[in-house]
Amino acid sequence: MLKITNLQAKIGDKQILNGINLEIKAGEVHAIMGPNGSGKSTLASILAGREDYEITEGEVTFKGKDLLELAPEERAGEGVFLAFQYPVEIPGVSNTNFLRTAINEIRKYRGQEALDAVHFLKLMKEKVKLVEIDQALVQRSLNEGFSGGEKKRNEIFQMAMLEPSLAILDETDSGLDIDALRIVANGVNSLKNKENATIVVTHYQRLLDYIIPDFVHVLYKGRIVKSGGKELALELEEKGYDWLK
Amino acid sequence: MDKFIEYLESEFEKIQTESEVRKQAFEDFKSAGFPTTKHEEWKYTNLKNVFQNSFDSHAKSDLTAEEIRSQLAIYQAVEANILVFLNGNYLPELSKIVSADKDLHIQNLSQPNEISQKHFAKYAPAHEAFVALNTAFANGLLLKISKNTVLEKPIIFHFLNDSTQANPLLQVRNLIVLEKSSQATIIENFVSIGQNLSLSNLVSEIIVEENAQLDHYKLQNEGENAIHVGTTQIEIAQNGKASNTTISLGGKMIRNNLNMVLNGENCEAYMNGLYMPNGNTHIDNHTAVDHAKPNSYSNELYKGVLADKSTGVFNGKIFVRKDAQKTNAFQSNKNILLSENASVNTKPQLEIWANDVKCSHGCTIGALDEEPLFYLQSRGIPKEKARKMLLFAFVGDVLDRLKSDFVRNLVNDSIEKKLA
Numbered sequence: 001m002l003k004i005t006n007l008q009a010k011i012g013d014k015q016i017l018n019g020i021n022l023e024i025k026a027g028e029v030h031a032i033m034g035p036n037g038s039g040k041s042t043l044a045s046i047l048a049g050r051e052d053y054e055i056t057e058g059e060v061t062f063k064g065k066d067l068l069e070l071a072p073e074e075r076a077g078e079g080v081f082l083a084f085q086y087p088v089e090i091p092g093v094s095n096t097n098f099l100r101t102a103i104n105e106i107r108k109y110r111g112q113e114a115l116d117a118v119h120f121l122k123l124m125k126e127k128v129k130l131v132e133i134d135q136a137l138v139q140r141s142l143n144e145g146f147s148g149g150e151k152k153r154n155e156i157f158q159m160a161m162l163e164p165s166l167a168i169l170d171e172t173d174s175g176l177d178i179d180a181l182r183i184v185a186n187g188v189n190s191l192k193n194k195e196n197a198t199i200v201v202t203h204y205q206r207l208l209d210y211i212i213p214d215f216v217h218v219l220y221k222g223r224i225v226k227s228g229g230k231e232l233a234l235e236l237e238e239k240g241y242d243w244l245k
Numbered sequence: 246m247d248k249f250i251e252y253l254e255s256e257f258e259k260i261q262t263e264s265e266v267r268k269q270a271f272e273d274f275k276s277a278g279f280p281t282t283k284h285e286e287w288k289y290t291n292l293k294n295v296f297q298n299s300f301d302s303h304a305k306s307d308l309t310a311e312e313i314r315s316q317l318a319i320y321q322a323v324e325a326n327i328l329v330f331l332n333g334n335y336l337p338e339l340s341k342i343v344s345a346d347k348d349l350h351i352q353n354l355s356q357p358n359e360i361s362q363k364h365f366a367k368y369a370p371a372h373e374a375f376v377a378l379n380t381a382f383a384n385g386l387l388l389k390i391s392k393n394t395v396l397e398k399p400i401i402f403h404f405l406n407d408s409t410q411a412n413p414l415l416q417v418r419n420l421i422v423l424e425k426s427s428q429a430t431i432i433e434n435f436v437s438i439g440q441n442l443s444l445s446n447l448v449s450e451i452i453v454e455e456n457a458q459l460d461h462y463k464l465q466n467e468g469e470n471a472i473h474v475g476t477t478q479i480e481i482a483q484n485g486k487a488s489n490t491t492i493s494l495g496g497k498m499i500r501n502n503l504n505m506v507l508n509g510e511n512c513e514a515y516m517n518g519l520y521m522p523n524g525n526t527h528i529d530n531h532t533a534v535d536h537a538k539p540n541s542y543s544n545e546l547y548k549g550v551l552a553d554k555s556t557g558v559f560n561g562k563i564f565v566r567k568d569a570q571k572t573n574a575f576q577s578n579k580n581i582l583l584s585e586n587a588s589v590n591t592k593p594q595l596e597i598w599a600n601d602v603k604c605s606h607g608c609t610i611g612a613l614d615e616e617p618l619f620y621l622q623s624r625g626i627p628k629e630k631a632r633k634m635l636l637f638a639f640v641g642d643v644l645d646r647l648k649s650d651f652v653r654n655l656v657n658d659s660i661e662k663k664l665a
């Protein structure tokens with residue numbers, strides 16, 4: 001589904017990614033761990049299409065297409081979704097209106113008909129229940145005045161609504177209390193199927209108790225320095241990153 | 246410029262007025278002269294090139310009654326009093342007055358009347374050249390909303406200027422009195438056709454008597470050759486309440502002077518504005534709220550979205566006189582520049598002589614944030630659409646303040662068109 005080959009990227013003069021290789025197949029869950037500043041969010045942002053970075057080497061294909069050639073909205077149309085580490089507040093844009101626009105733009109991209117109001121509301125009701133998000137939050141301006149945890153939960157709600165084929169969760173677990181963590185994980189797990197894949201960026205084993213990864217990768221200084229199965233996360237929890245440097 | 250003043254002199258002779266007020270006003274105009282950028286209040290709005298053109302007070306129009314009527318279709322969502330002006334002249338046969346005369350009385354301003362005797366040319370600053378010139382030529386209506394009348398049907402001024410044949414010069418003057426405890430919604434909508442220049446010099450004087458309530462809208466949707474200088478003067482008596490919303494979407498050069506005077510206790514004044522110039526358009530909003538008596542409240546929110554090479558000016562004055570203790574005044578001006586070539590000058594100006602007051606003001610100028618744009622795009626929304634959503638969100642709190650759904654829809658449609 002996703003193939004990253006020798007991806008190198010910089011911002012200004014600062015080299016951040018130093019040759020990343022990663023292949024993700026449909027149905028898999030990959031965890032990416034690594035110390036602060038190692039480039040996890042950078043990788044996630046580049047996959048979603050943020051333009052601040054300069055790709056100096058390498059390529060990324062998604063379902064056979066050159067992902068780096070696509071605009072962010074086209075990537076969403078192809079099924080890429082990034083749950084942001086720091087979701088932005090957008091006053092004056094209602095969550096509902098935003099989601100309806102997003103869904104219908106993605107449908108348009110795929111050559112599908114727009115969802116009418118009735119079906120949209122039905123879908124929303126279903127997903128509100130799934131991720132146990134407060135109905136009041138859904139009515140409000142996008143993320144405006146949301147607590148840290150509420151923002152994260154709203155990301156998962158959006159993911160549930162958009163049903164991406166590749167979801168990238170950038171530290172969606174940080175700032176969540178244990179109940180919220182369980183709900184978020186449930187949401188992710190219940191959306192999981194043979195056709196989609198998930199990348200979970202996290203610092204903590206805690207989340208991986210709920211979302212069991214097939215692979216764990218350690219990112220350090222813009223490179224994947226170690227990959228393994230789910231046991232690797234436990235080992236990291238115990239020993240930290242020093243032994244890998 | 247001298248040629249233009251000569252033209253005005255000959256035109257003034259032609260009207261052969263007996264009115265001392267008008268004669269004095271013309272003298273005042275001549276001694277003031279048109280402002281240049283040396284004038285503190287006109288620093289950023291340069292009229293020099295305007296007066297290199299000639300203008301015609303009697304510009305003709307070929308528009309048929311049918312063509313004008315078809316323009317009025319935009320108002321059909323509401324039952325309203327519609328007053329049609331073509332090139333500055335009131336057209337009673339195309340206008341429609343649906344309110345009863347006992348509630349809403351309308352007559353020509355120059356027809357003798359004790360109300361105009363009492364109020365005409367008493368409020369808008371007489372020493373300002375444009376106001377003085379307008380007073381000299383004043384061409385328009387007197388409206389009176391009777392005591393205790395809640396006028397359900399709005400009053401719409403449809404100001405159409407047609408520059409297909411000449412460069413029209415318009416000097417519309419309206420005097421509107423909301424008598425004690427009355428209530429009215431008044432909409433001024435400015436539209437134009439034609440490729441020549443036009444120059445509108447408009448003055449609206451509005452008296453809000455004790456306990457009366459006014460919602461006033463000025464909607465500017467003129468073409469790119471229309472020059473507009475306008476003064477809206479609103480005088481509010483005790484317990485009176487007034488709002489003005491000025492939405493400027495099109496024109497070549499716009500200068501709006503909005504003066505609100507709170508002349509009694511417990512007055513409320515709201516000033517909302519939105520300006521969205523593009524191309525080479527210049528929009529200058531000078532607002533002044535004058536708190537003369539204690540315990541009054543004013544709230545001002547102006548927002549600008551400036552594209553291309555357009556320029557904007559916001560000057561917001563708040564006066565709090567010595568008597569006006571316990572005044573509460575709030576002002577905010579926020580701007581988004583959509584291009585590196587667009588610019589805006591914003592200046593709050595507070596003059597406070599009382600000591601027990603609450604005043605706050607703030608202004609911002611910036612580009613459209615990249616972060617929200619990327620967020621929306623990452624959810625599948627194309628960049629242009631995402632920009633539009635964010636701009637709508639930015640102007641949203643001004644639109645939210647519009648009390649009339651009818652006006653909101655009208656404005657929404659114009660903004661949609663503008664952003665398309």
Ligand SMILES: Nc1ncnc2c1ncn2[C@@H]1O[C@H](COP(=O)(O)OP(=O)(O)OP(=O)(O)O)[C@@H](O)[C@H]1O
Binds near residue numbers: 014034035036040043
């Ligand atoms: N816009 C930028 N300008 C300059 N440096 C940047 C920018 N964005 C990221 N960096 C730098 O790139 C490096 C990688 O940042 P990134 O956010 O990808 O790390 P991370 O692994 O996600 O860290 P964390 O665990 O703290 O979230 C950091 O050193 C960061 O300071």
Ligand SMILES: [Mg+2]
Binds near residue numbers: 040085170
């Ligand atoms: Mg990060």
